[in-house]
Amino acid sequence: MPARPTLHPHSPFNAQSDADGLYKSMKGLGTDEKQLTSILTARVWKQRQEISRAYQEKYRKSLLADVKSDTSGDYYRLLKALIQSPEVSDAKDLNYAMKGIGTDEDLLMEILFTRTNSELHNIDKAYLELFKVPLSTAIKNDTSGDFRNLLLAIAAGKRDANSTSYNPNQAIDDGKALYDAGPNRLGTNMAKFTEIFSQRSMDHLWKVFHEFKMIAKMDILDAIKSEMSGDAAKAFRTLAYIILNAEEYFAFRLAEALKRPVKDRTVIRVIVSRSENDLANIKDQFRKVAHKSLETCIEDETSSDYKTALLDLVGRRK
Template identity: 45%
Template sequence: MAWWKAWIEQEGVTVKGSPHFNPDPDAETLYKAMKGIGTNEQAIIDVLTKRSNAQRQQIAKSFKAQFGKDLTETLKSELSGKFERLIVALMYPPYRYEAKELHDAMKGLGTKEGVIIEILASRTKNQLQEIMKAYEEDYGASLEEDIQADTSGYLERILVCLLQGSRDDVSGFVDPGLAVQDAQDLYAAGEKIHGTDEMKFITILCTRSATHLMRVFEEYEKIASKSIEDSIKSETHGSLEEAMLTVVKCTRNLHSYFAERLYYALKGAGTRDGTLIRNIVSRSEIDLNLIKCQFTKMYGKTLSSMIMGDTSGDYKNALLNLVGSDS
């Protein structure tokens, strides 16, 4: 990995973990915080939001070895509500957490398409492979088959296409001729004909690299005199529209996409806690600082200030710790 890439990634992290880490005293602190009557929530927040995911896994091992109990199960029995949901999310290894979110989005009545779209459109090929592996290990089923059983039509096709991870997200190579051809094909598949050729859109959006697609979007605008987003909005609707727009947003600027997801979770009446927790937990060790900068740029206020205004109690304190300072 080039040094600058490592530096950028380090810059993006809000939860760096403890430099002088020893899991044993941490496990003991947690045990004491939950022993007897009443729970010391602040002690739980201080330990778990200030450790990296890898360190939390070590603490869980030490907790089991010292006290013969499963840490996550103990936390579940002591905590409740959104705070419990957040703390339990922190205890999952990253890919297993995303597999769980996908599984939860499909089980029971009604499918939360938004969750599936968000995860599949915003992860790299490698990340998707790890999520599929974790899903199979934890649920004894194929993620692809479950998605096929739970969705239908073009939405099913775009999700399966994204899951195949045929997008080339490494080379950054752009073939200008192919970019023009792709733009013409998209125009012909949408604006030009009566009825839309959805498969053409799905194929191009799901199999080309981000760098290549950026060029396609530019060429498209020249031909169609409107943005690819506007065409998608006028040609499709519902979950398919959301899925296509998400691929475009993640291609244009991944950090803006996550900033928008967080803003959408916090604005208006009622907080969408599932979206808020998932995005803060899953990006805290990747690029949450960069998402925060983008958030302020886009909405003129900081992510922390919106969390402060929209959440309360231990839940709020834990979220603010994960998001880090605004400086």
């Protein structure tokens, strides 16, 4: 099924007119949250970028700084995610996952396993600029073992982006290689699993998993469960799950995040990052896993301007 976004380029579009509208919504006492929301949640990232530049040039002020001074809480955090670059948002979330005691492995995997090579390279640059340390170093310092090795291999952004670059027999060869690295031997060749999972294109891996099942007579998810343990098993199973059905994966992420207490950081990240990609598909999957619509869950678990902005982004506009 083709990817279906919920957010499309606004037309007709005038960056200066939108910048003026945003300025007026925050000028003086009080804030016109309705206008602020209606503009920022109805423009795609490239348009919001143009608006930010027009705002800076005319008013000699940062749009994000003004939004910060006029809003607060989750509503501000959502607008911030819309205004700042995706790589900055991801870099900050990755740092959040690794700072302090403990590690949010699910957050690390969600970002690293679902971004393209170019997005990962941009995140790496943003992370270094923001936190003065390479992302790879942060991962090394906060994780270990085969889990760390897979994260580092993925973060390097060396996945073959061309799904047609392998000849038709390559999927069979890779499926056999995974079988020989796991079920067909004593012990597991984790290096081979890491190599194939991190370097092949997502489309190609979908074909590899099909061939693996034909050869091994077992599903790749079951094979990982029997061959690995701990964080490594969780990481490889999560990555395989994303490859097999990314939209269902994100639907589960949202369903878990919208349970009380609501994990607003996850809600914001998934909805903003997928709104221009496949959020409409994710909504279909969400209804299947949560047994109610994404809109209903947002209505039930969030409030005020934050709720309105989320509903706009998922496609329910008034």
